[in-house]
Amino acid sequence: MRTVLARLAALVALLAVVGLLPWLSRNDPALTVLRARSAEQEATPEALDAIRADLGLDAGPLALLGRWAAGLARGDLGTSWVSGHPVGPAVASGAGTSLTLMACALAVALLLAAALCAPTVWRGARGSLGDGRPGGAVGAILVACPEFLIATVGLIVVGVWLGWLPTSGWAGPANLVLPAVAMGVPAGAMIGRLVGDTLPGAFDERWVALWRSAGVTEGRLALGVLRRALPAVMPQFGLVVVALTGGAVAVETIFAVPGIGRTALGAAKSQDLPLLQGCVLALMCLGATAGLIGHAARRAMLGTGLRDAALSPPAPPRGPSGTRQYVVPSLLAAVLAVIVVWGLLRDPLTVDVAAKLLDPSWTHPLGTDALGRDVLARLGHGAANTVGAAVAVCAFGFALSLGLGFAPRVSAGVADIANAVPAVLAGVLVAAALGPGTAGATIAVAAVSWPNLTAHAAALTQEARAASYLTAQRALGASPAWITVRHVLPEITGPLARHAVLKLPGTALAIASLGFLGLGTQPPTPEWGLLLNESRSYVEVAPAAALAPAAAIAFLAALTVSSANLTRLPKRTAVNA
Known part of the structure; x- marks a missing residue:
């Protein structure tokens, strides 16, 4: 209660x-x-x-x-301050467009998730799963790629260079393809990864061996394992749909789709607050409805016999061990560090119109932008701004989680709400209140990025307090405060700090997404998301300079994947978290 x-x-x-x-x-x-x-x-x-x-x-x-x-x-959302028209019809029209786009994106996501999980199901049903998980690496890379990056690359390559599909508008089915793929690929990779993490544990359960020895066909065995694995992760599907609402803001803006996400962003920038209120409320209702559908689907799949019982998910696979697990993230971090340090030694604000849109050379290793500014310098200084804000967010999350880990019941409800609000939607709200800027983007990401750290802190605190030597300390008369300061805090601080540090790449991507939408750092100050947005206008003339920010963000996404693999916890802690 x-x-x-x-x-x-x-x-x-x-x-x-x-x-x-x-x-x-x-x-x-x-x-x-x-x-x-x-x-x-x-x-x-x-x-x-x-x-x-x-x-x-x-x-x-x-x-x-x-x-x-x-x-x-009364069903009255007010009147737009800019157009003078009622807000309700505009929100309803945008919601209809966004629902159509999200339905297509969800279809793409389910197809991709099925493709990623099919090899695991097939090999598990045949009894040859082993320790590997086919599609796991591909899914991990795709889930870390933000929607705005996939949308930008798809627009440039498929829409502009190849000319296969339209790049903007909402005129027909062809206009749906690129936006739906951009939104559906990360969502499908997330669903595939969630299901793929539970399948090996489900295939290792005793009833599978019993069914196999009884001669049950591989097809029925695969269906049984899927029915065992899916209910545990079904509530997470609602969060995937919530992520789609956040991705809709960026994707609809890139492809000029007249959906509710683009309407909300435009209302925030023009300070049309009644329209923004209606759009945000509609997005929140979409996310809440998706969450309720996910929980209802879980109850339906469990059936009446297990509906009220606690059915925990199969244990996820353990993370890699040994020093080899640090090789890939170390190499990625080293490459990014070289780019950043090299760029920091250059001036990012010097304008030379005579040297605009130059190809890469010894003088300008990554070329110049539309104002003749050195792209490498702007990448380096932009990383300093992006990563600096991410460090502040992770430090805030660490300090907050360290305190809330001792009171999980107090933070549980707030964490559920914060976890269901996409960073982009939080950025829109903060930008409407404070205006766009680095501080606003940092506050928005910090407001929604702490729940997983808090869950980890609560699990670590619970395990530390249950240690047998602390029972002996209590029997000897040690006070709860002394036990907390001398034993529990040192036990949880190290793993929690490591988790917070490993969240840096993902947090930086969230801040970059707000910069891409114009809600974060403002020109002429460089920031990676802002640089990617600015470079779209001259991609055909100077592709190397235009795609440099996209490559940097892709490296950051890969670093996010590698860092996420390092945060794999022991079985009991992972399930509790």
Whole structure:
């Protein structure tokens, strides 16, 4: 009951933040409305006061929230500040487009997941699975590639260079292909990896050997193993769909798809807060509905006999051991370090229009951009900004998780809500309140990146407290505070700090995604996501300079995969976490 109440409180708090966006916004909403209604009218105090009175902004935050909630209960989402039209039809139209795109992306995801898991199922049914997991490495690489990177590369290669598919618009089925693939590939890789991690453990259970000895066919055996493995990971499918809602913002923006994600991003940049409130609410409803469907599907697959019983997932495979596990991430980190250090020795802001869009040379190893600035220098300094913000986020997550690990029931409900909010959606909300910038992107990613660290800290704390030597310490009269400081904290700090450090690449990718959308670091300051967005305009003229940020982000994604492999925990800890 305490966890349920915590979830409800976190959800109400999130809805309150959405409802209070006009009051939380650092920019004056009255000025935004005045500029939208008449760009030539002077922003006098009298004119601004009249608009505030018209919008009800002078009534205070509680009255503003109450009026928004009352309108929401009536099905009224308000009126757009920019267009003057009702928000409801615009949100409904964008939601219909986004649902169509997400359905196609989910179909791509399921096909890819089936392709990744099929070799494991086939070899397991034949009794020749061994220690390997076919498709595991491919799935791990694809799951780390962000949607905006896949969409950008697909647009450049398939749409621009090859000319096979349209690169923008929403005119027919052909316009669905590239956006659906960009959104579906990471989601399918995630689903394939979730199922693939449970299949080897399911095939090792005793009932499989019994079925095989009884002469059950390989097809029925494979179906039985899938039915055993799927319920445990079915709730995670809802989180995959939640990730699709975050990916829709970037993908719809890249391909100019008139969906709800692109509408939300445009509303945040133009400070059209009523439209943004409606879009965010619709995205939250999509994510919540997906989560409920996932839990309902799990209950249906378990059946009445096991519906109320705890069915834990089969134990995941152990991570690699020995020094060889550090070879790949060390090499990737070394390559990125060389690029960053080399770029830091150069000036990223010097503009030379006469030297714009040059090919790689000894003077400019990665060429120059549209303003004649050195691409290598901007990559190096951009990495410093991106990784610096990621270090701050990981440090915050480590400190917060270290404290919440001792009170898992308090944080469980809040963690569920935070885990169900994509970083892009959090970035849109923060940008609406604080404006786009490095600080806003850092706050947005920090707000949603701590739940897995907290789960790890809670599992480590539980195991440390259950140690037999601590029972002896209590019997000798040691106080709980002394045991915590002298034994529990040293036991959990090391593994948790290692986990936080290994989250750096993934956190940097999340910050880069916000920079790509214009919600993070602003020009002329370099940042990897921003560089990739800027380079799309001259990819045909200077492909090397344009694809350099994409290659750097791909290296970062590969480093994320390698780091994730190092975070594999022992069996009991992994299941608890």
